Amino acid sequence: MITKYKLYFLTLVVSLLLLGCASKQNFIDKSKSITKETYTYHTFENKNKLQLDFYQSINYKNTKPLILYVHGGGFSGGARDENYIKNYCSKMAKNGFAVASISYRLTMKKLGFGCNTEASLKKEAFIKASEDISYATKYLIDNKKKFNIDTTKIILVGSSAGAEAILNLAYVYENKILAKEFKYAGVIAMAGAITSIEKISTKRAIPTLLFHGTKDKLVPYNVAPHHYCKKNKKGYLQLYGSKAIANKLKELNTSYNLYTIQNGNHSWNSKPMFVYFREMISFIDHQVLQSKYQQKEVVKKISDYTSTDL
Template sequence: FYTPDGDNEINRPVILYMHGGSFTAGDKSTSDCVDFCESFAKMGYVTASLNYRLAPNIINFLTSNETQYETVLKAVSDAKAAVRYFRKDFANGNSYAIDPNAIFVGGYSAGAVIAIHQAYIDNVIDLPTSSIDNNGNAFNVQSIVNNVGGAYGIEGDAGNYGYSSDVNGVISFAGGINDVNWIDNNDEPLVSIQGTNDGTISYNCAPALSSSLVLDLCGAAEMHLQADLAGVLNDKLIYSGEGHSWAANGSNNSKFTQAIEFTSNFLFPLLPCNNTATNVMEVTEKNKRLVKIIDVLGRASNIMTNRPLFYIYSDGSTEYKIIIK
């Protein structure tokens, strides 16, 4: 835990930050975790760097989609329990002096993947019921959730029950989502920072780790297109030509410190201690929002791959592009 030194406030916002490591390695003491948490604690946040369950068998994880789903869902369960821990503490004396209505989750790489799925998988019925693994066997992702969470279902098996695991925003440093359609119009604000040449988690959509045996993840480009379509407050900082590891060494990389500042500016208007209604409106007006998509014949279209489309935005600008998959 990291708390502001000498701060007597009793309603401080919280950020839970999770390390990377492809769900097979990593620890809450890595330099990006420490630097992120210390940076935001100096701004008045309560921050915590979390460990979560890793894949017990690396080979199984890298070759089995079923194991990949199970591993991520267990990590999400751990993150949900951490959110509930803070709300439980608030209800029992508030020793961390937090505002339970200002809890944000984020991370780098796998940590960002956890935060994204924690926020945007709203219900077990969002998940697929019939998937085919790399070995040809069928499996049901909804059954994995029920096996992990038991009677608690999507809330998981990690404890601190009886308190909400809802979050108020998501911070993604080089993260992605398995299905962009999980981002809908009732969802939490999203801020992302990613490089366009990320080979671990694609800036667009591709198998993670650049391996055909690993589930697809869609990065900042696709997540924010969907967030625009769903009307979810969002912003992104894109590093052209940058790969995946810019955040790994924390503040030793200037891009990491820039990402911290960008994230702070995004979160500030969302804090309940500010005039939320006014500030969120101001942020929304500043963001270029996607209004509609049309094809070359002027017909309305959804986001599609391998097809030229025009993306029309609220500021009057238009982008012509092809998303290659």
């Protein structure tokens, strides 16, 4: 018997084969079936509003897994609708996913995230972003029929500060916005880190896909201070990057993939969205939707990539 998800991925494989014929630059122009609509998902007491862009393909009628994307920008900049993000979200929607790209409070907008900014404010930025992602998730769950999404299959994806926010949400943040029984189905983090690995447990662990360059000077690949600030700086904040998170998940014998780019810099907070798009699809297919166990670590060199790849 063909299950709903087997049928879904049969369609997905065909889509991927067709996708190979289109360049990423022309993708949006060729995706006439993709719709994008903007919604306000939360309004604060001061009337400030947070919005999300919702992408879907009209060719997929069944309930869809949801990709919830969180942009980077040091909690002080960036936007949910930058061109490369729209391209990525459209590409995901073309492959049968519902996609929500969200805005969140940029609490460090006037402060920056450097070594002269109080570490306590940096931690607060992680918390506020996690709150906002939770509000977005609740809005989408509350409107699941309208958006035609499978709320048991919500996958977090984030870049840089967005990766820090989603990892914090999944592994550190104590959520009081979402129902206690709710759990994200998976997380894909590009150049992210968290403030502690102590709360990562077998109970909290979810399938995790990590990408990180070893020469990232902003967000540490393993264990180091954020921005590599000195201990005497008020912005000193110890972080645990992708390697440290992978080590913890390995110790717990839970499912994860780690892609290490030797000598890669912080630009690898977004490059995997296109260089490793198919690997993301495969991860979601096997480890998230089919719940297949895998622990995988891949090490690549910059020389392994061509200018066309990047």
